[in-house]
Amino acid sequence: MENKIPETMLGMKLPGGAKVEAVQVPVPHPGPGQVLLKMKAASLCGSDLKYIYFEHTDKTGGARYDDVIAGHEPSGQVVEVGEDVSDFQIGDRVVVYHIQGCGYCDECRKGFFINCQNPERRAYGWQRDGALAEYMVADVSTCIHLPDFLTYEDGAMIACGFGTAYQGLLRANVSGNDKVLVMGQGPVGQAAIILAKALGAQTIAVDIAEERLEMAKKIGADEVLLGDDQMVENVMKMTNGKGVEVAIDCSGSAIGRHRCLEVARMWGNVVFLGEQGTVTFEPSPLLLHKNLTLHGSWVTSVANMEKLVELLDRKKIHPSQIITHRFPLKDTDKAFEIFATGKTGKVCVCHEMEEA
Structure with a gap:
């Protein structure tokens, strides 16, 4: 050149x-x-x-x-x-x-x-x-x-958003055994849906904006739910009253974080990715008695980003x-x-x- x-x-x-x-x-x-x-x-x-x-x-x-x-x-x-x-x-x-x-x-x-x-x-x-x-x-x-398969636009998506989502999924050891709920369908939430599916999981996308739920449908979310007062009840109906194996909050909101704890099943994993905000909850019923693992996750490492690039290339995403x-x-x-x-x-x- x-x-x-x-x-x-x-x-x-x-x-x-x-x-x-x-x-x-x-x-x-x-x-x-x-x-x-x-x-x-x-x-x-x-x-x-x-x-x-x-x-x-x-x-x-x-x-x-x-x-x-x-x-x-x-x-x-x-x-x-x-x-x-x-x-x-x-x-x-x-x-x-x-x-x-x-x-x-x-x-x-x-x-x-x-x-x-x-x-x-x-x-x-x-x-x-x-x-x-x-x-x-x-x-x-x-x-x-x-890699040649990935465009420059793909590369820009990887640099922060997809890397952050991927690290959160790694923290929760997401696999094909899991049903994964992602709270908040902004760019990081959408990345989490795409990558969870690439790892074999079933996915539930949640947001309060209809526009973003439509985006979640387009990227292949298995289920989409409005983040209203019936959301927790609806998730329980979908999972035979057990809840999801992994709940990931990308909203950064107190309500979103709390509901992730509510919908996680016994021995499940909850990951907080969304920045800012606060959350208050009762540890005994929501965390201790359910034997949950609560992870904080921030961005990713260079090595894991390299693995993510390989995954995207291999899966042709x-x-x-x-x-x-x-x-x-x-x-x-x-x-x-x-x-x-x-x-x-x-x-x-x-x-x-x-x-x-």
């Missing part, structure tokens, strides 16, 4: 106050152990929306710097290689794990850069320049080769099926506006649209 790299590029920053700021900045160049990626797809995440687009907070993932290019769900192609890089070359297609840790703590050694507590921890689009630009520098320790809206980079402001309605699937900034 021809390697024509311009001197400047378009990038998008999130200054807060529900604003997107377009900037023209120099194209960066990779240092040792890094590659320069020409961005092909970058999807929007609920954490971008909650913690950055509306206001800058440090409720999760550490403080967010004001003056960085946004976007932490990158997928692109290598166009320049830094020194001491042997496993990536120009032309390689990659998906990027969205955090670089210190590299030496216990969690980094496990590949869980997300859990790094040291000052060197820097997330793309939060503390270092991210994916909502024409080019992005990435550390090769965060890069994963993208396109994560991009949950995309409902696509925008070119220059219309990133419109992408955030539609995503903020809470009625979309995944919203993706597709750089190839600029080239068409």
Whole structure:
């Protein structure tokens, strides 16, 4: 491929106050152990929306710097290689794990850069320049080769949403023995439905929005239920009064979390994936007496993300099926506006649209 790299590029920053700021900045160049990626797809995440687009907070993932290019769900192609890089070359297609840790703590050694507590921890689009630009520098320790079957849009879906859902399923050891209920059918909830089915489980999708229940039907949920006051009773009817083996909350709501505990069967597993919010419950009837295992789960590891890429390739699953809206980079402001309605699937900034 021809390697024509311009001197400047378009990038998008999130200054807060529900604003997107377009900037023209120099194209960066990779240092040792890094590659320069020409961005092909970058999807929007609920954490971008909650913690950055509306206001800058440090409720999760550490403080967010004001003056960085946004976007932490990158997928692109290598166009320049830094020194001491042997496993990536120009032309390689990659998906990027969205955090670089210190590299030496216990969690980094496990590949869980997300859990790094040291000052060197820097997330793309939060503390270092991210994916909502024409080019992005990435550390090769965060890069994963993208198989030919998977598109760049698929890669962007993997980087955060599908990886987070997959880790939650791993925590609960989901298999074909299980009926899995997923509370909340936003992008992570939809990813959990798709991956639970890939692992052989039967699935129940729950949401309070009819639009998202329709999306759940399209991606193949075995059952869909409105998250109303009859939901728990309806789940019990479906399961002969026993409940589900695994309940995963992707809603982040107190009601959603509580109902996951209610519908889990004896000796079942409950996983909390949704961020923010609170929950209050009586441990004896809902947790202790049912012998439940309650898991907290946050993102995934580099190694598990590699396994996820292999699974998607082997099962021939396109994560991009949950995309409902696509925008070119220059219309990133419109992408955030539609995503903020809470009625979309995944919203993706597709750089190839600029080239068409």
